[in-house]
Amino acid sequence: MLNTLGGVADEASKLAQELHQRFYRHDVWEQLLERGERTLLDAALLRFYDRTLGFTSAAIKGSEHHLVEEQLSQHLVKLQKLDLWNAPMAPPDAPLLPALEAIANQLLVLADSNVLTFLIVQTFPFRFTWSVPHLKVLYKNSSGKDGLLRFIQLGERGVNLPKLCGARDIQLSERTRRRALDETILMLEMGGRFTDELALCLDAHAVPNAR
Amino acid sequence: MYTFPKLKQGCSFAAHANGVRFEYCGQTFNLALDNTALINPVVGFISALDGTRRLADLRETADGLTPAEIDQLLTLLDRQYCIVDAWSMPLSGSSGTDFLAELEELYHCKWLPEQGETEFATLLFDGTAPKPVLIGWTFEYYHVTRMAHDSIAPALPRAHGEFGRRLHKYFLEEYRHDKLLATSLVALGYSNDQISESIPLSYTAAIMNLLASWARVDLLSFMASLFVFERSDVNEDIYLEALRKYALPSHFIDGQATHNAINIGEDHGAITRELFRFIDYVSPSDKRRIIANLRVLQQSMKNWNAQILAYYSDPYLGIPRTRKSPWTSSILQPAQTADEPMEISL
Numbered sequence: 358m359l360n361t362l363g364g365v366a367d368e369a370s371k372l373a374q375e376l377h378q379r380f381y382r383h384d385v386w387e388q389l390l391e392r393g394e395r396t397l398l399d400a401a402l403l404r405f406y407d408r409t410l411g412f413t414s415a416a417i418k419g420s421e422h423h424l425v426e427e428q429l430s431q432h433l434v435k436l437q438k439l440d441l442w443n444a445p446m447a448p449p450d451a452p453l454l455p456a457l458e459a460i461a462n463q464l465l466v467l468a469d470s471n472v473l474t475f476l477i478v479q480t481f482p483f484r485f486t487w488s489v490p491h492l493k494v495l496y497k498n499s500s501g502k503d504g505l506l507r508f509i510q511l512g513e514r515g516v517n518l519p520k521l522c523g524a525r526d527i528q529l530s531e532r533t534r535r536r537a538l539d540e541t542i543l544m545l546e547m548g549g550r551f552t553d554e555l556a557l558c559l560d561a562h563a564v565p566n567a568r
Numbered sequence: 569m570y571t572f573p574k575l576k577q578g579c580s581f582a583a584h585a586n587g588v589r590f591e592y593c594g595q596t597f598n599l600a601l602d603n604t605a606l607i608n609p610v611v612g613f614i615s616a617l618d619g620t621r622r623l624a625d626l627r628e629t630a631d632g633l634t635p636a637e638i639d640q641l642l643t644l645l646d647r648q649y650c651i652v653d654a655w656s657m658p659l660s661g662s663s664g665t666d667f668l669a670e671l672e673e674l675y676h677c678k679w680l681p682e683q684g685e686t687e688f689a690t691l692l693f694d695g696t697a698p699k700p701v702l703i704g705w706t707f708e709y710y711h712v713t714r715m716a717h718d719s720i721a722p723a724l725p726r727a728h729g730e731f732g733r734r735l736h737k738y739f740l741e742e743y744r745h746d747k748l749l750a751t752s753l754v755a756l757g758y759s760n761d762q763i764s765e766s767i768p769l770s771y772t773a774a775i776m777n778l779l780a781s782w783a784r785v786d787l788l789s790f791m792a793s794l795f796v797f798e799r800s801d802v803n804e805d806i807y808l809e810a811l812r813k814y815a816l817p818s819h820f821i822d823g824q825a826t827h828n829a830i831n832i833g834e835d836h837g838a839i840t841r842e843l844f845r846f847i848d849y850v851s852p853s854d855k856r857r858i859i860a861n862l863r864v865l866q867q868s869m870k871n872w873n874a875q876i877l878a879y880y881s882d883p884y885l886g887i888p889r890t891r892k893s894p895w896t897s898s899i900l901q902p903a904q905t906a907d908e909p910m911e912i913s914l
Contacts (some may be wrong), residue, residue, distance in 0.1 A: 411785065
């Protein structure tokens with residue numbers, strides 16, 4: 358039986374939703390919202406923005422389908438136009454949360470080695486790791502945070518990338534399907550770890566120091 | 569674009585009736601001035617381009633020339649390749665060897681003592697680690713060696729000369745060590761299909777993706793991380809000695825011993841030192857980035873050890889990990905009330 362990008366994305370999506378129920382830390386996002394904690398999230402979002410530019414560029418380089426390349430390029434241009442490097446809230450050396458780095462690295466490696474799997478897995482951070490509803494409340498109407506709100510909105514829009522790339526017409530091998538499902542598991546587990554790390558930082562009232 | 573503009577050596581100039589004539593590299597060009605009253609101010613300004621004055625100061629002190637005229641003049645000289653910037657960044661970085669000494673000290677004398685011995689290592693060396701944890705560790709190490717291939721290869725085309733040759737040699741020495749680890753697991757009764765279709769723990773993927781990402785985008789961090797991945801000879805011996813305390817098939821230990829013998833024989837513990845010998849200079853910003861990256865690696869390694877112990881200590885999860893395993897990792901809290909995830913419809 359032939360697999361399509363859309364079919365495997367649906368399958369991975371179902372698996373991800375199951376895992377989401379087990380790994381998701383609703384309590385942490387509630388705490389972040391309750392405390393109005395943005396310093397930690399500013400740093401994490403800016404770091405993820407930087408990494409998103411990297412793995413999206415890598416995926417463009419590795420894409421074999423014209424439509425995939427075109428859609429990813431449009432997405433990259435929108436991300437670049439946000440120009441968050443010069444955001445006033447950007448800390449000089451943003452702290453690196455190991456799980457966030459792991460998520461970004463997983464996407465970078467996939468982008469560079471298996472773009473179709475990348476297309477499926479790149480939808481997960483904003484669907485299952487970051488809490489978009491909480492982030493929207495935190496960043497809505499925050500002065501100077503417009504860029505981050507727009508980044509969150511672009512992250513939501515990235516969820517549609519497989520569909521925009523013609524998901525029903527692109528075929529996947531069984532090996533790629535299996536890899537997509539394995540990578541789904543790893544991404545969701547690491548998404549849970551990311552929220553655990555946010556919780557640890559909240560408890561310590563501190564952001565981790567690089568040294 | 570110039571901070572301390574300086575007229576290049578060999579560039580000469582002289583005033584004449586209608587302007588200033590320049591000569592450089594056998595070429596002559598003429599700056600014609602409609603307003604001959606500007607000739608002396610232009611000559612005065614060019615004479616001041618000795619590389620000791622900031623452009624901003626030159627603009628302020630130039631007699632008889634407007635800032636716009638100064639910019640035009642500098643643009644003209646620049647287009648004729650007559651200008652150089654005398655300013656240079658003060659060098660406050662280190663040689664590769666010096667930086668590595670700093671990094672090793674930070675890692676071994678500060679970060680590891682702060683972290684302390686992991687619980688997994690303590691149990692292993694005491695001979696009290698549960699057998700499933702040892703088997704689980706071997707599965708994870710199998711995945712490390714399997715992923716090493718794809719994690720090192722992207723660095724190879726980016727390495728040149730003697731440095732490149734050393735990296736290629738390292739790649740060959742690490743090539744397909746997963747087969748050695750698979751031999752260990754086969755000795756325990758697992759089939760090759762079970763082994764190859766097993767799914768690594770998320771932190772196993774995380775540490776190898778760090779290496780793979782750096783191999784693609786940050787060669788210095790890639791090189792710096794290798795000494796963390798390659799345990800020292802002493803640790804290798806202690807590990808094998810510890811394994812022998814357990815009632816495990818001899819072939820289980822043999823596979824790992826062969827892998828370790830190659831690492832020790834080829835002195836992989838010193839690979840980072842060898843590679844950094846080829847690096848003449850590491851800038852302060854490179855140093856900051858590499859240190860931050862190594863800190864993430866050290867923390868990820870610590871989490872990896874904790875995840876191996878927690879996951880494989882849980883008798884309900886089963887070995888090896890597959891898509892059909894019950895996905896309730898004991899280090900991850902079960903969700904309370906989860907948000908509704910966003911829907912995707914394709």
